[in-house]
Amino acid sequence: MDFERWKLFLLVSEMGSLSKAAVILNRPQPVISRHINALEAQCGCSLFYRTGRGVALTEVGEAILPRVRAMVEEAAQIMLDIKGQAGVPVGRVSVGLLPSLRIAAEFAAEAARLFPGVELHLTEATGGQLAEQVATGRVDLAFVLREPGTVGPSEEALLRLPLCLAGPAGDGLASRDTVPFRDLAELPLVMAKPPNPLRMLVEHHARRQDVPLRFATQADTLMMQKALVGAGMGWTVTSRMAVRQEVGNGELVAANIADPALELLLVLVRSNQRPATLAIRKIARLLSDLVRRLPDTDGEDAPPAYLPVAA
Structure with missing residues (x-):
């Protein structure tokens, strides 16, 4: 199956217009029309009604839309997984930051430089809220506060x-x-x-x-x-x-x-609701290294705001 044409099917159905899809893709409209016509010929039926104001899905198009979307998303995820196993960190990683930990700009810039294939999603909340979000899988990685002696075996102080x-x-x-x-x-x-x-x-x-x-x-x-x-x-x-x-x-x-x-203790926690992809592991290591440097980079504070964790 031609996944590029099915991706085009999704875009046209969302835009409701061949010309709008052509503008988004920066391609001539006749090229878009030919691909849609070829897809319909392959299917043996019409997927769109052509109207004076654009296009609309036929009954068949409406019926297959959810399955096509799921198929295209799964194909994209397979490619991300293949790249991840090949040693290239790709995909989406969500990170929860504490308001008092002012590293967002430096972290985002460093992540973009080192891992251009990773899409970051940053959120900010209290430690309690972040602990709940990481436990339920709404974020992949989060900073939380723990009392000494209460750090879990899979958590990093x-x-x-x-x-x-x-x-x-x-x-x-x-x-x-x-x-x-x-x-x-x-x-x-x-x-x-x-x-x-x-x-x-x-x-x-x-x-x-x-x-x-x-x-x-x-x-x-x-x-x-x-x-x-x-x-x-x-x-x-x-x-x-x-x-x-x-x-x-x-x-x-x-x-x-x-x-x-x-x-x-400032602790980095990873959600167990999602496999530890290469992207998540790389971003976790970047966060850890960045935060562990704070006692040195902000060493002029007297008394210190950060102290290293004993080895």
Whole structure:
């Protein structure tokens, strides 16, 4: 079967016009007409009605349209699989990024340079949302936050993220180098509602040390949390990574939490709902290498926003 002609059949049926299909393909309309006529001759029936305003599928054309679409898509996937097994990464890879991990532009540029046959789809969400999306297969790869000791065997811990108490510019408490965990008692905290890995970690240590916590506002997005803190509505416990830019700009201040020092792990997770294609594996390695370099590329931060994971 001539798959190129069947692909043309799909395009013409979508456009409803031979001339529009010719414009999209940058080919003369008579050439498009000849291919459609040849396809109809091969089938022994008409697939399109010709009208003064274009073309419309006949009953036969309507009946076979879903099967033709499935056949063409399967043929395209077979070619991608063949190329993948031949060592050429091709196909679509979806990646979930955290709002605080500002690597999208550098990552997309590097992926386009190294793997031109890979089509990237980037999405941004909270760690909890990304964990759900990667578990259900809506994204192939995602960054999530894990407590130390909870990383799964198929997950890759990339960085340690120190936690801090962040407050508005000029705040005396958050302007210190460190703040003992017990000083969080009764502070109006602006954090996400449970189940949130960071919130659950803070509450866990509060119970262990008998430190009463008070949550003034529950804001699920990092952007809202920082806006509320900057407006003087309270403090937040978050990673140094999450407020790195605002602290550098003087919009917020942040003190590392001590006694105990708290941290989360930045983890790369791959969905098990789809085979690990060569494209997915290559993109995962690129993401891993890029993120592991952050302690060196952003080494001017004091104190550091990123720490390497012990070997």
